[in-house]
Amino acid sequence: MNKEVIVQDLGLKDYKETWDYQEELFREILDIKIKNRREDAGLDTSNYFLFVEHPHVYTLGKSGDLGNLLIAEEKLAEIEASFYKINRGGDITYHGPGQIVGYPILDLENFFTDIHKYLRFLEEIIIRTLAEYNIKAERSSGETGVWLDVGTPFARKICAMGVRASRWVTMHGFAFNVNANLGYFDHMIPCGIKGKAVTSLNVELGKPEVSMDEVKGKLLKHFKQLFEAKFVEKADIKIQ
Template sequence: MNRNIQLKDLGLKDYKETWEYQSELLQGIVDVKIDNRRNNNTNQTQNHFLFVEHPHVYTLGKSGDLSNLLLNEKQLAEKGATFYKINRGGDITYHGPGQIVGYPILDLENFFTDIHKYLRLLEESIILTIAEYGLKGERSKGETGVWLDVGTPFARKICAMGIRSSRWVTMHGFALNANVNLGYFDNIIPCGIRGKAVASMEAELGKKVDVEEVKEKILKHFKVLFEVEEIITD
Protein backbone atom coordinates (compact mmCIF):
# COMPACT_ATOMS: atom_id res chain seq x y z
CA MET A 1 0.00 0.00 0.00
CA ASN A 2 1.15 3.51 -0.81
CA ARG A 3 0.27 5.95 1.95
CA ASN A 4 2.18 8.89 0.52
CA ILE A 5 0.27 11.79 -0.99
CA GLN A 6 1.37 14.14 -3.78
CA LEU A 7 0.29 17.69 -2.89
CA LYS A 8 -0.27 20.34 -5.54
CA ASP A 9 -1.62 23.86 -5.02
CA LEU A 10 -3.19 25.03 -8.28
CA GLY A 11 -3.79 28.60 -7.10
CA LEU A 12 -6.69 30.36 -8.86
CA LYS A 13 -7.88 28.01 -11.61
CA ASP A 14 -10.96 27.64 -13.79
CA TYR A 15 -13.42 25.06 -12.48
CA LYS A 16 -13.77 23.07 -15.72
CA GLU A 17 -9.99 22.84 -16.20
CA THR A 18 -9.60 21.61 -12.64
CA TRP A 19 -12.42 19.09 -13.04
CA GLU A 20 -10.73 17.70 -16.17
CA TYR A 21 -7.39 17.53 -14.35
CA GLN A 22 -8.98 15.63 -11.46
CA SER A 23 -10.57 13.22 -13.93
CA GLU A 24 -7.19 12.58 -15.57
CA LEU A 25 -5.56 11.82 -12.22
CA LEU A 26 -8.41 9.52 -11.21
CA GLN A 27 -8.32 7.67 -14.53
CA GLY A 28 -4.57 7.20 -14.24
CA ILE A 29 -5.01 5.51 -10.87
CA VAL A 30 -7.90 3.37 -12.13
CA ASP A 31 -5.84 2.26 -15.15
CA VAL A 32 -3.06 1.01 -12.87
CA LYS A 33 -5.58 -0.91 -10.75
CA ILE A 34 -7.17 -2.52 -13.82
CA ASP A 35 -3.75 -3.48 -15.18
CA ASN A 36 -2.74 -4.97 -11.81
CA ARG A 37 -5.82 -7.17 -11.70
CA ARG A 38 -5.73 -8.26 -15.32
CA ASN A 39 -2.02 -9.07 -15.39
CA ASN A 40 -1.45 -9.99 -11.76
CA ASN A 41 0.86 -6.99 -11.31
CA THR A 42 1.61 -5.21 -8.04
CA ASN A 43 2.31 -1.67 -9.24
CA GLN A 44 1.61 0.97 -6.62
CA THR A 45 -1.15 3.49 -7.16
CA GLN A 46 -0.64 7.20 -6.50
CA ASN A 47 -2.61 9.46 -4.15
CA HIS A 48 -3.07 13.17 -4.81
CA PHE A 49 -4.34 16.19 -2.90
CA LEU A 50 -5.15 19.38 -4.79
CA PHE A 51 -5.73 22.78 -3.25
CA VAL A 52 -7.41 25.31 -5.53
CA GLU A 53 -9.35 28.55 -5.55
CA HIS A 54 -11.97 28.97 -8.27
CA PRO A 55 -13.37 32.05 -9.98
CA HIS A 56 -17.10 32.49 -9.24
CA VAL A 57 -18.88 29.27 -10.17
CA TYR A 58 -21.98 27.29 -9.21
CA THR A 59 -21.91 23.51 -9.45
CA LEU A 60 -24.82 21.08 -9.31
CA GLY A 61 -24.35 17.46 -8.22
CA LYS A 62 -25.76 14.55 -10.20
CA SER A 63 -28.79 14.21 -7.91
CA GLY A 64 -29.30 17.96 -7.56
CA ASP A 65 -32.31 20.05 -8.52
CA LEU A 66 -31.66 22.77 -11.09
CA SER A 67 -34.40 24.91 -9.53
CA ASN A 68 -32.02 25.49 -6.60
CA LEU A 69 -30.07 27.83 -8.89
CA LEU A 70 -31.90 31.14 -8.66
CA LEU A 71 -30.18 32.83 -11.62
CA ASN A 72 -30.70 32.60 -15.37
CA GLU A 73 -27.87 32.65 -17.93
CA LYS A 74 -27.94 36.44 -18.28
CA GLN A 75 -27.83 36.97 -14.51
CA LEU A 76 -24.95 34.52 -14.19
CA ALA A 77 -23.00 36.50 -16.79
CA GLU A 78 -23.76 39.77 -15.01
CA LYS A 79 -22.27 38.36 -11.82
CA GLY A 80 -19.21 37.04 -13.63
CA ALA A 81 -20.13 33.48 -12.68
CA THR A 82 -20.33 30.19 -14.53
CA PHE A 83 -22.43 27.07 -13.92
CA TYR A 84 -21.70 23.36 -14.35
CA LYS A 85 -23.67 20.19 -13.74
CA ILE A 86 -21.11 17.70 -12.50
CA ASN A 87 -20.63 14.08 -11.43
CA ARG A 88 -20.25 14.39 -7.68
CA GLY A 89 -22.86 13.64 -5.05
CA GLY A 90 -24.86 16.40 -3.38
CA ASP A 91 -26.89 19.30 -4.71
CA ILE A 92 -25.82 22.84 -5.59
CA THR A 93 -22.96 24.84 -4.14
CA TYR A 94 -20.84 27.90 -4.86
CA HIS A 95 -17.08 28.25 -5.25
CA GLY A 96 -15.25 31.54 -5.42
CA PRO A 97 -12.28 33.63 -4.33
CA GLY A 98 -11.46 33.38 -0.65
CA GLN A 99 -12.70 29.81 -0.39
CA ILE A 100 -10.33 26.91 0.33
CA VAL A 101 -11.21 24.02 -1.98
CA GLY A 102 -9.55 20.66 -1.45
CA TYR A 103 -9.72 17.72 -3.84
CA PRO A 104 -8.22 14.48 -2.49
CA ILE A 105 -7.80 11.98 -5.31
CA LEU A 106 -7.03 8.90 -3.26
CA ASP A 107 -6.97 5.20 -3.91
CA LEU A 108 -8.89 4.25 -0.79
CA GLU A 109 -7.53 0.71 -1.07
CA ASN A 110 -4.28 2.29 0.18
CA PHE A 111 -6.13 3.39 3.32
CA PHE A 112 -9.53 1.73 3.91
CA THR A 113 -12.51 0.81 1.75
CA ASP A 114 -15.32 2.69 3.43
CA ILE A 115 -16.89 5.76 1.78
CA HIS A 116 -18.84 6.67 4.92
CA LYS A 117 -15.61 6.67 6.95
CA TYR A 118 -13.89 8.72 4.24
CA LEU A 119 -16.52 11.46 4.44
CA ARG A 120 -16.50 11.48 8.25
CA LEU A 121 -12.70 11.84 8.31
CA LEU A 122 -12.85 14.66 5.77
CA GLU A 123 -15.35 16.42 8.02
CA GLU A 124 -13.18 15.76 11.06
CA SER A 125 -10.14 17.34 9.39
CA ILE A 126 -12.14 20.56 8.96
CA ILE A 127 -13.70 20.38 12.44
CA LEU A 128 -10.25 20.10 14.01
CA THR A 129 -8.88 22.88 11.81
CA ILE A 130 -11.51 25.49 12.61
CA ALA A 131 -11.35 24.52 16.30
CA GLU A 132 -7.86 26.02 16.28
CA TYR A 133 -9.57 29.34 15.54
CA GLY A 134 -12.11 28.94 18.32
CA LEU A 135 -14.96 27.77 16.06
CA LYS A 136 -17.00 24.74 17.06
CA GLY A 137 -17.69 22.76 13.92
CA GLU A 138 -20.27 20.00 14.05
CA ARG A 139 -21.99 17.41 11.89
CA SER A 140 -25.69 17.75 11.10
CA LYS A 141 -27.60 14.47 10.98
CA GLY A 142 -28.37 13.39 7.43
CA GLU A 143 -26.31 16.22 5.91
CA THR A 144 -22.68 16.14 4.88
CA GLY A 145 -20.24 18.93 5.58
CA VAL A 146 -19.38 20.97 8.65
CA TRP A 147 -21.87 23.20 10.43
CA LEU A 148 -22.02 25.73 13.25
CA ASP A 149 -24.74 25.89 15.93
CA VAL A 150 -26.39 22.63 14.89
CA GLY A 151 -29.80 22.11 16.46
CA THR A 152 -30.53 25.82 16.81
CA PRO A 153 -32.39 28.27 14.56
CA PHE A 154 -28.97 29.73 13.69
CA ALA A 155 -27.46 26.57 12.16
CA ARG A 156 -25.19 27.47 9.24
CA LYS A 157 -22.80 25.55 7.02
CA ILE A 158 -19.17 26.62 6.92
CA CYS A 159 -17.81 23.77 4.78
CA ALA A 160 -19.59 21.90 1.97
CA MET A 161 -18.59 18.45 0.76
CA GLY A 162 -19.37 16.30 -2.24
CA ILE A 163 -17.43 13.41 -3.70
CA ARG A 164 -17.39 10.81 -6.43
CA SER A 165 -15.60 7.47 -6.35
CA SER A 166 -14.75 4.91 -9.01
CA ARG A 167 -13.11 1.58 -8.13
CA TRP A 168 -12.41 3.08 -4.68
CA VAL A 169 -10.67 6.13 -6.17
CA THR A 170 -12.07 9.47 -4.98
CA MET A 171 -12.41 12.88 -6.58
CA HIS A 172 -14.06 16.23 -5.74
CA GLY A 173 -13.95 16.99 -2.01
CA PHE A 174 -14.57 19.95 0.28
CA ALA A 175 -14.99 23.73 0.13
CA LEU A 176 -14.22 25.64 3.33
CA ASN A 177 -15.51 29.20 3.45
CA ALA A 178 -12.51 31.15 4.68
CA ASN A 179 -12.66 34.74 3.38
CA VAL A 180 -15.35 34.15 0.78
CA ASN A 181 -18.05 36.69 -0.20
CA LEU A 182 -21.16 35.07 1.28
CA GLY A 183 -23.42 37.23 -0.87
CA TYR A 184 -22.95 34.80 -3.76
CA PHE A 185 -24.77 32.11 -1.78
CA ASP A 186 -27.92 34.27 -1.96
CA ASN A 187 -28.26 33.18 -5.59
CA ILE A 188 -28.82 29.51 -4.73
CA ILE A 189 -30.55 27.29 -2.22
CA PRO A 190 -27.26 25.94 -0.81
CA CYS A 191 -27.09 22.15 -0.99
CA GLY A 192 -30.84 22.24 -1.70
CA ILE A 193 -31.58 22.85 1.98
CA ARG A 194 -34.10 25.62 2.58
CA GLY A 195 -33.93 27.74 5.71
CA LYS A 196 -30.25 27.02 6.43
CA ALA A 197 -27.63 29.76 6.24
CA VAL A 198 -23.96 29.67 5.33
CA ALA A 199 -20.99 30.95 7.30
CA SER A 200 -17.37 31.87 6.72
CA MET A 201 -14.38 31.98 9.01
CA GLU A 202 -14.00 35.69 8.27
CA ALA A 203 -17.62 36.48 9.20
CA GLU A 204 -17.46 34.42 12.39
CA LEU A 205 -14.13 35.80 13.57
CA GLY A 206 -14.63 39.38 12.39
CA LYS A 207 -11.37 39.37 10.47
CA LYS A 208 -9.75 37.70 7.48
CA VAL A 209 -7.82 34.51 8.10
CA ASP A 210 -4.45 33.58 6.65
CA VAL A 211 -5.47 31.10 3.94
CA GLU A 212 -2.03 29.50 3.69
CA GLU A 213 -2.01 28.94 7.44
CA VAL A 214 -5.46 27.32 7.29
CA LYS A 215 -4.31 25.01 4.49
CA GLU A 216 -1.33 23.91 6.60
CA LYS A 217 -3.63 23.08 9.50
CA ILE A 218 -5.99 21.11 7.24
CA LEU A 219 -3.08 19.04 5.94
CA LYS A 220 -1.76 18.48 9.47
CA HIS A 221 -5.05 16.99 10.62
CA PHE A 222 -5.66 15.13 7.34
CA LYS A 223 -2.26 13.44 7.64
CA VAL A 224 -2.98 12.18 11.15
CA LEU A 225 -6.58 11.09 10.50
CA PHE A 226 -5.74 9.20 7.30
CA GLU A 227 -2.45 7.84 8.70
CA VAL A 228 -0.54 9.32 5.77
CA GLU A 229 3.15 8.49 5.76
CA GLU A 230 4.38 11.54 3.85
CA ILE A 231 2.91 14.51 2.02
CA ILE A 232 5.14 15.35 -0.93
CA THR A 233 4.81 18.84 -2.42
CA ASP A 234 4.71 18.83 -6.20
Protein backbone atom coordinates (compact mmCIF):
# COMPACT_ATOMS: atom_id res chain seq x y z
CA MET A 1 0.00 0.00 0.00
CA ASN A 2 1.63 3.20 -1.24
CA LYS A 3 0.45 6.16 0.86
CA GLU A 4 2.73 8.67 -0.83
CA VAL A 5 0.79 11.45 -2.55
CA ILE A 6 2.40 13.64 -5.21
CA VAL A 7 1.22 17.23 -4.72
CA GLN A 8 1.14 19.51 -7.75
CA ASP A 9 -0.07 23.11 -7.96
CA LEU A 10 -1.00 23.79 -11.58
CA GLY A 11 -1.80 27.46 -11.05
CA LEU A 12 -4.39 29.01 -13.39
CA LYS A 13 -5.04 26.40 -16.06
CA ASP A 14 -7.67 25.76 -18.72
CA TYR A 15 -10.35 23.29 -17.61
CA LYS A 16 -10.05 20.98 -20.63
CA GLU A 17 -6.26 20.82 -20.38
CA THR A 18 -6.55 19.92 -16.71
CA TRP A 19 -9.25 17.34 -17.39
CA ASP A 20 -7.02 15.71 -20.01
CA TYR A 21 -4.15 15.66 -17.50
CA GLN A 22 -6.37 14.07 -14.87
CA GLU A 23 -7.43 11.42 -17.39
CA GLU A 24 -3.77 10.71 -18.20
CA LEU A 25 -2.89 10.14 -14.53
CA PHE A 26 -6.11 8.19 -13.95
CA ARG A 27 -5.37 5.87 -16.89
CA GLU A 28 -1.75 5.44 -15.76
CA ILE A 29 -2.94 4.14 -12.38
CA LEU A 30 -5.61 1.91 -13.90
CA ASP A 31 -3.13 0.38 -16.35
CA ILE A 32 -0.80 -0.57 -13.48
CA LYS A 33 -3.70 -2.12 -11.56
CA ILE A 34 -4.76 -4.14 -14.58
CA LYS A 35 -1.18 -5.32 -15.12
CA ASN A 36 -0.93 -6.33 -11.46
CA ARG A 37 -4.10 -8.38 -11.64
CA ARG A 38 -3.25 -10.07 -14.94
CA GLU A 39 0.42 -10.73 -14.30
CA ASP A 40 0.69 -10.50 -10.50
CA ALA A 41 3.33 -7.82 -11.17
CA GLY A 42 3.26 -6.33 -7.68
CA LEU A 43 3.82 -2.77 -8.93
CA ASP A 44 2.97 0.21 -6.72
CA THR A 45 0.30 2.59 -7.93
CA SER A 46 0.84 6.35 -7.61
CA ASN A 47 -1.43 8.89 -5.91
CA TYR A 48 -1.77 12.56 -6.84
CA PHE A 49 -3.33 15.69 -5.37
CA LEU A 50 -3.70 18.51 -7.88
CA PHE A 51 -4.47 22.11 -6.97
CA VAL A 52 -5.69 24.39 -9.75
CA GLU A 53 -7.65 27.52 -10.51
CA HIS A 54 -9.66 27.59 -13.71
CA PRO A 55 -10.73 30.45 -15.95
CA HIS A 56 -14.53 30.89 -15.74
CA VAL A 57 -16.18 27.60 -16.68
CA TYR A 58 -19.41 25.70 -16.05
CA THR A 59 -19.31 21.91 -15.97
CA LEU A 60 -22.25 19.50 -16.04
CA GLY A 61 -22.01 16.02 -14.49
CA LYS A 62 -23.22 12.95 -16.34
CA SER A 63 -26.53 12.87 -14.44
CA GLY A 64 -27.02 16.64 -14.57
CA ASP A 65 -29.81 18.69 -16.14
CA LEU A 66 -28.74 21.20 -18.80
CA GLY A 67 -31.71 23.30 -17.71
CA ASN A 68 -29.73 24.22 -14.60
CA LEU A 69 -27.48 26.38 -16.77
CA LEU A 70 -29.43 29.64 -16.85
CA ILE A 71 -27.48 31.35 -19.60
CA ALA A 72 -27.69 30.37 -23.26
CA GLU A 73 -24.54 28.58 -24.39
CA GLU A 74 -24.02 31.15 -27.17
CA LYS A 75 -23.99 33.92 -24.51
CA LEU A 76 -21.16 32.36 -22.51
CA ALA A 77 -18.51 34.16 -24.55
CA GLU A 78 -19.95 37.49 -23.38
CA ILE A 79 -19.05 36.64 -19.77
CA GLU A 80 -15.75 35.02 -20.80
CA ALA A 81 -16.89 31.57 -19.69
CA SER A 82 -16.83 28.12 -21.25
CA PHE A 83 -18.97 25.02 -20.72
CA TYR A 84 -18.26 21.28 -20.66
CA LYS A 85 -20.28 18.13 -20.13
CA ILE A 86 -18.04 15.81 -18.12
CA ASN A 87 -17.83 12.33 -16.63
CA ARG A 88 -18.10 13.01 -12.89
CA GLY A 89 -21.14 12.60 -10.68
CA GLY A 90 -23.28 15.54 -9.65
CA ASP A 91 -25.03 18.28 -11.55
CA ILE A 92 -23.80 21.71 -12.67
CA THR A 93 -20.82 23.43 -11.08
CA TYR A 94 -18.95 26.67 -11.67
CA HIS A 95 -15.17 27.08 -11.50
CA GLY A 96 -13.28 30.33 -11.70
CA PRO A 97 -10.42 32.46 -10.38
CA GLY A 98 -10.40 32.79 -6.62
CA GLN A 99 -11.66 29.26 -6.17
CA ILE A 100 -9.38 26.46 -4.99
CA VAL A 101 -10.11 23.33 -6.98
CA GLY A 102 -8.65 20.11 -5.60
CA TYR A 103 -8.38 16.96 -7.68
CA PRO A 104 -7.23 13.93 -5.66
CA ILE A 105 -6.35 11.14 -8.10
CA LEU A 106 -5.90 8.28 -5.70
CA ASP A 107 -5.84 4.52 -5.75
CA LEU A 108 -8.15 4.05 -2.78
CA GLU A 109 -6.82 0.52 -2.36
CA ASN A 110 -3.77 2.30 -0.91
CA PHE A 111 -6.01 3.85 1.76
CA PHE A 112 -9.49 2.28 2.12
CA THR A 113 -12.09 0.94 -0.27
CA ASP A 114 -15.17 2.96 0.58
CA ILE A 115 -16.45 5.73 -1.73
CA HIS A 116 -18.90 7.02 0.87
CA LYS A 117 -16.05 7.38 3.37
CA TYR A 118 -13.93 9.06 0.70
CA LEU A 119 -16.56 11.74 0.06
CA ARG A 120 -17.07 12.30 3.77
CA PHE A 121 -13.29 12.71 4.20
CA LEU A 122 -13.19 15.32 1.42
CA GLU A 123 -15.97 17.20 3.17
CA GLU A 124 -14.18 16.86 6.50
CA ILE A 125 -11.02 18.43 5.04
CA ILE A 126 -13.03 21.55 4.16
CA ILE A 127 -14.91 21.57 7.48
CA ARG A 128 -11.68 21.38 9.49
CA THR A 129 -10.05 24.07 7.36
CA LEU A 130 -12.99 26.43 7.87
CA ALA A 131 -12.87 25.76 11.62
CA GLU A 132 -9.40 27.27 11.62
CA TYR A 133 -11.04 30.50 10.46
CA ASN A 134 -13.67 30.18 13.23
CA ILE A 135 -16.36 29.26 10.72
CA LYS A 136 -18.72 26.42 11.61
CA ALA A 137 -19.33 24.40 8.47
CA GLU A 138 -21.53 21.33 8.11
CA ARG A 139 -22.82 18.63 5.85
CA SER A 140 -26.38 18.88 4.57
CA SER A 141 -28.32 15.62 4.48
CA GLY A 142 -28.65 14.31 0.94
CA GLU A 143 -26.56 17.17 -0.50
CA THR A 144 -22.88 16.44 -1.08
CA GLY A 145 -20.57 19.33 -0.30
CA VAL A 146 -19.96 21.73 2.57
CA TRP A 147 -22.51 24.24 3.83
CA LEU A 148 -22.99 27.01 6.37
CA ASP A 149 -26.11 27.56 8.49
CA VAL A 150 -27.73 24.27 7.46
CA GLY A 151 -31.40 24.02 8.36
CA THR A 152 -31.95 27.78 8.36
CA PRO A 153 -33.26 30.19 5.70
CA PHE A 154 -29.65 31.37 5.37
CA ALA A 155 -28.15 28.04 4.28
CA ARG A 156 -25.37 28.59 1.76
CA LYS A 157 -22.82 26.38 0.06
CA ILE A 158 -19.13 27.15 0.23
CA CYS A 159 -17.69 24.01 -1.36
CA ALA A 160 -19.06 21.78 -4.13
CA MET A 161 -17.96 18.21 -4.81
CA GLY A 162 -18.22 15.68 -7.59
CA VAL A 163 -16.07 12.61 -8.18
CA ARG A 164 -15.60 9.73 -10.55
CA ALA A 165 -14.20 6.35 -9.49
CA SER A 166 -13.29 3.19 -11.37
CA ARG A 167 -11.54 0.15 -9.88
CA TRP A 168 -11.15 2.28 -6.74
CA VAL A 169 -9.24 5.01 -8.61
CA THR A 170 -10.66 8.52 -8.15
CA MET A 171 -10.64 11.72 -10.17
CA HIS A 172 -12.34 15.14 -10.09
CA GLY A 173 -12.89 16.41 -6.54
CA PHE A 174 -13.88 19.64 -4.80
CA ALA A 175 -14.30 23.35 -5.60
CA PHE A 176 -13.80 25.58 -2.55
CA ASN A 177 -14.84 29.23 -2.85
CA VAL A 178 -12.09 31.30 -1.23
CA ASN A 179 -12.05 34.60 -3.14
CA ALA A 180 -14.65 33.66 -5.75
CA ASN A 181 -16.68 36.06 -7.90
CA LEU A 182 -20.13 34.97 -6.72
CA GLY A 183 -21.87 36.79 -9.56
CA TYR A 184 -21.06 33.85 -11.85
CA PHE A 185 -23.30 31.60 -9.76
CA ASP A 186 -26.29 33.69 -10.87
CA HIS A 187 -26.08 31.98 -14.26
CA MET A 188 -26.82 28.51 -12.88
CA ILE A 189 -28.75 26.56 -10.27
CA PRO A 190 -25.80 25.37 -8.16
CA CYS A 191 -25.65 21.56 -8.16
CA GLY A 192 -29.27 21.62 -9.35
CA ILE A 193 -30.53 22.62 -5.90
CA LYS A 194 -33.02 25.46 -6.12
CA GLY A 195 -33.38 28.15 -3.48
CA LYS A 196 -29.93 27.69 -1.93
CA ALA A 197 -27.31 30.43 -1.89
CA VAL A 198 -23.55 30.19 -2.30
CA THR A 199 -20.79 32.00 -0.45
CA SER A 200 -17.03 32.44 -0.36
CA LEU A 201 -14.51 32.42 2.48
CA ASN A 202 -13.50 36.06 1.98
CA VAL A 203 -17.17 37.13 2.17
CA GLU A 204 -17.70 35.19 5.39
CA LEU A 205 -14.59 36.77 6.92
CA GLY A 206 -15.45 40.24 5.67
CA LYS A 207 -12.10 40.51 3.90
CA PRO A 208 -11.33 41.61 0.34
CA GLU A 209 -9.01 38.64 -0.09
CA VAL A 210 -7.78 35.56 1.78
CA SER A 211 -4.34 34.02 1.13
CA MET A 212 -4.85 31.12 -1.25
CA ASP A 213 -1.49 29.59 -0.29
CA GLU A 214 -2.45 29.69 3.39
CA VAL A 215 -5.71 27.88 2.66
CA LYS A 216 -3.95 25.28 0.51
CA GLY A 217 -1.54 24.58 3.35
CA LYS A 218 -4.41 23.98 5.75
CA LEU A 219 -6.23 21.74 3.26
CA LEU A 220 -3.14 19.60 2.79
CA LYS A 221 -2.57 19.36 6.54
CA HIS A 222 -6.04 17.93 7.08
CA PHE A 223 -5.82 15.67 4.03
CA LYS A 224 -2.57 14.25 5.39
CA GLN A 225 -4.12 13.61 8.80
CA LEU A 226 -7.32 11.99 7.55
CA PHE A 227 -5.75 9.82 4.85
CA GLU A 228 -2.57 9.11 6.87
CA ALA A 229 -0.69 10.13 3.76
CA LYS A 230 2.90 11.06 3.04
CA PHE A 231 3.45 13.99 0.69
CA VAL A 232 5.88 14.33 -2.17
CA GLU A 233 5.83 18.02 -3.11
CA LYS A 234 6.12 19.13 -6.71
CA ALA A 235 5.49 22.83 -6.06
CA ASP A 236 6.15 25.48 -3.45
CA ILE A 237 3.21 24.77 -1.16
CA LYS A 238 3.70 25.18 2.54
CA ILE A 239 2.38 22.08 4.28
CA GLN A 240 1.63 22.75 7.93
